[in-house]
Amino acid sequence: MPDQNAPLDLLLLPTWLVPVEPAGVVLHEHGLGIRDGRIALIAPRDEALRHAAVEVRELPGMLLSPGLVNAHGHAAMTLFRGLADDLPLMTWLEQHIWPAEAKWVDEDFVRDGTELAIAEQLKGGITCFSDMYFFPEVVSELVHNSGIRAQITIPVLDFPIPGARDADEALRKGVALFADLKHHPRIKVAFGPHAPYTVNDEKLERIRVLADELDAGIHMHVQETAFEVQQSLDTYGERPLARLSRLGLLGPRFQAVHMTQIDDDDLALLVESNSSVIHCPESNLKLASGFCPVERLWLAGVNVAIGTDGAASNNDLDLLGETRTAALLAKAVAGSATALDVHRALRMATLNGARALGMEDEIGSLEVGKAADLVAFDLSGLAQQPIYHPVSQLVYASGRDCVRHVWVGGKQLLDQGQLTRLDEQRLGATAREWGARIAGQTSAACATR
Numbered sequence: 145m146p147d148q149n150a151p152l153d154l155l156l157l158p159t160w161l162v163p164v165e166p167a168g169v170v171l172h173e174h175g176l177g178i179r180d181g182r183i184a185l186i187a188p189r190d191e192a193l194r195h196a197a198v199e200v201r202e203l204p205g206m207l208l209s210p211g212l213v214n215a216h217g218h219a220a221m222t223l224f225r226g227l228a229d230d231l232p233l234m235t236w237l238e239q240h241i242w243p244a245e246a247k248w249v250d251e252d253f254v255r256d257g258t259e260l261a262i263a264e265q266l267k268g269g270i271t272c273f274s275d276m277y278f279f280p281e282v283v284s285e286l287v288h289n290s291g292i293r294a295q296i297t298i299p300v301l302d303f304p305i306p307g308a309r310d311a312d313e314a315l316r317k318g319v320a321l322f323a324d325l326k327h328h329p330r331i332k333v334a335f336g337p338h339a340p341y342t343v344n345d346e347k348l349e350r351i352r353v354l355a356d357e358l359d360a361g362i363h364m365h366v367q368e369t370a371f372e373v374q375q376s377l378d379t380y381g382e383r384p385l386a387r388l389s390r391l392g393l394l395g396p397r398f399q400a401v402h403m404t405q406i407d408d409d410d411l412a413l414l415v416e417s418n419s420s421v422i423h424c425p426e427s428n429l430k431l432a433s434g435f436c437p438v439e440r441l442w443l444a445g446v447n448v449a450i451g452t453d454g455a456a457s458n459n460d461l462d463l464l465g466e467t468r469t470a471a472l473l474a475k476a477v478a479g480s481a482t483a484l485d486v487h488r489a490l491r492m493a494t495l496n497g498a499r500a501l502g503m504e505d506e507i508g509s510l511e512v513g514k515a516a517d518l519v520a521f522d523l524s525g526l527a528q529q530p531i532y533h534p535v536s537q538l539v540y541a542s543g544r545d546c547v548r549h550v551w552v553g554g555k556q557l558l559d560q561g562q563l564t565r566l567d568e569q570r571l572g573a574t575a576r577e578w579g580a581r582i583a584g585q586t587s588a589a590c591a592t593r
Contacts, residue, residue: 152177152184153554155197158208158520160534161186164495165509168487170534176208178516181554186512205524206548207534209490210509211271211293211517212463213497215422216363216401216451219275219283220249220257222264223578224456233369233431241456245278248582249306254279255286256574262290263566264461268544269519271552273461274399274422274451274501276336276363278306281321287331291557291565293517295501296321297336297363300351302344311347315354322358330553332502334361334399340384341372345391352392361397361502364388367410368402369433385410394419399500401451402427404434411444420447420500423492425469427453438474438492439483449497464544467493471539486539516554521546 154177161171163186175192177185185195193200228240254277265273272293275283280296287294298318300311308314315335322333335351337343343351355362367373367384376384386409388394394417401422403410414421423436441448450470452461467489474484484492498508507517521538523546528537538546550558557564 148184150179151196151198152179153198154178155185155192155195155200156203156208156518156520157189157192157201158203158206160207160523161510162207162209162490162535163510164210164491165511167491176510176518178551178554181516183510183512183514183516186510203520203549206520206522207538208510208518208520209538210494210507211519211550211552212269212467212493213449213501213503213508214265214270214273214452214461214463215399215449215497215500216274216276216424216453217261217461218277218454218456219261219273220254220277221454221456222260222461223248223253223257223575223582224454225459227456227582229430229459231431233433234371236431236457244582245306247585249278251279251282251307253578254282254306256571256578258283258286259290259566260571260575261455261461262286262292263563263568263571264455265463266290266292266550266557266563266566267547267561268462268464269521269547269550270461270463271517271519271550271557272498272501272503272507274334274363276338278308280318280333284321284325284331284333288328289565291330291552291555293330293503293507293515293552295332295334295361295363295503296325297334297361300335300337300347301342302347303342311343311350315350319354319358322360332361334363334397334501336363339365339368339372340387341375345387348388348391348393355393355397359397361399362393363399363401364393365402366400367405368428370405373405383407383410385413389413389417396420397502399449402433402436404428404436406437406440411440411446414441414446415444418447420449420496422449422451422497422500423470424451424453424458424466425473426466427457429469429473430459431457435473435477437477438470439478439480442484442488447496447499448492449500450492451497462544463493464538464542464547468539486533486535489539490535516551518549518551519547520549522548
């Protein structure tokens with residue numbers, strides 16, 4: 145047990161502190177103390193200053209919140225950013241992304257692309273992300289070394305993928321990775337079957353058995369487009385979510401990504417199973433996939449988190465911007481200006497994301513005993529003035545350029561906007577080298593047609 149009388153390692157004194165839980169609360173002139181990587185104190189400023197601390201950090205004009213949780217993405221696809229824009233989903237996938245992945249994706253690609261993604265996310269206030277991509281063992285090394293927190297999913301499809309000749313090999317490697325990382329303080333391993341249309345019943349049932357045995361999450365693209373739903377009706381005689389329910393995959397550990405197509409039966413299944421939905425509004429908008437009915441899900445009691453998706457379809461990993469889009473889109477879809485208010489939108493990007501990933505006991509809100517995953521937003525700029533409601537200014541009037549400091553488990557990974565463990569210049573140069581290679585090959589291929 146930690147010594148509660150020991151000095152704090154760090155005392156932060158922001159102008160505003162938004163704990164997210166309790167909901168809707170904004171604390172003015174409070175302090176947050178960190179000891180042994182965990183939140184040890186939240187108290188009014190004068191009271192907080194009576195506690196001994198190794199370091200006291202003033203954060204004037206700043207809002208301190210839980211670190212943002214990017215609940216869905218494909219980190220290494222930063223290296224495909226802008227490669228194939230303005231195309232419908234299946235054209236984008238089948239004619240551009242899958243061929244590019246077959247040609248370029250190897251361990252080096254995943255290493256360089258994921259490290260770039262981690263840097264971009266930290267600079268945008270993201271302290272935890274979920275990754276659904278190839279070579280998960282490479283991703284785990286980068287997460288470990290960088291200090292960020294992550295859910296890493298094991299990719300499973302019906303056809304060979306980079307790093308695995310078939311689903312059996314992918315699952316075998318995944319179970320081994322799960323065992324290796326079982327006690328890691330910042331990494332959770334989950335299963336990532338790509339989508340109902342790319343994974344057959346036999347493999348899905350096997351994933352369900354393994355997930356039950358290991359108490360692991362299942363993270364999957366589901367009902368992203370109307371075409372996908374119709375294809376499932378034609379092939380199986382049922383909607384994708386109903387098929388997954390029949391196979392036993394739905395439940396508190398199930399993470400349904402996108403869900404732009406939801407009818408009454410789908411909603412009932414989500415509620416009954418206590419499954420989470422991960423909303424990726426900007427990717428859905430860009431690919432014209434449809435609109436997730438976020439307000440309807442909220443009112444029904446479904447846990448809704450938020451994700452950026454990959455940079456190849458977004459094209460950024462900006463969760464604060466994604467949260468603003470989600471709040472605005474929810475109002476248009478619901479036809480109500482009161483839909484998804486700013487406090488709920490921020491909750492979606494923090495505690496709801498943590499809950500979807502099975503990490504709500506550890507992160508997602510500022511509560512004594514939880515890990516000190518924090519982000520300080522600077523609201524002192526002209527674009528944020530005057531400040532009547534700090535959370536409104538954060539969601540509606542701020543960008544990720546307002547992120548000044550980031551801590552994960554009490555360790556500072558961003559200080560005054562500068563990464564403390566990663567070399568921005570090296571990462572940028574490496575990404576440009578990949579871009580030149582991929583663009584050169586693409587141009588050459590076009591020239592020979």
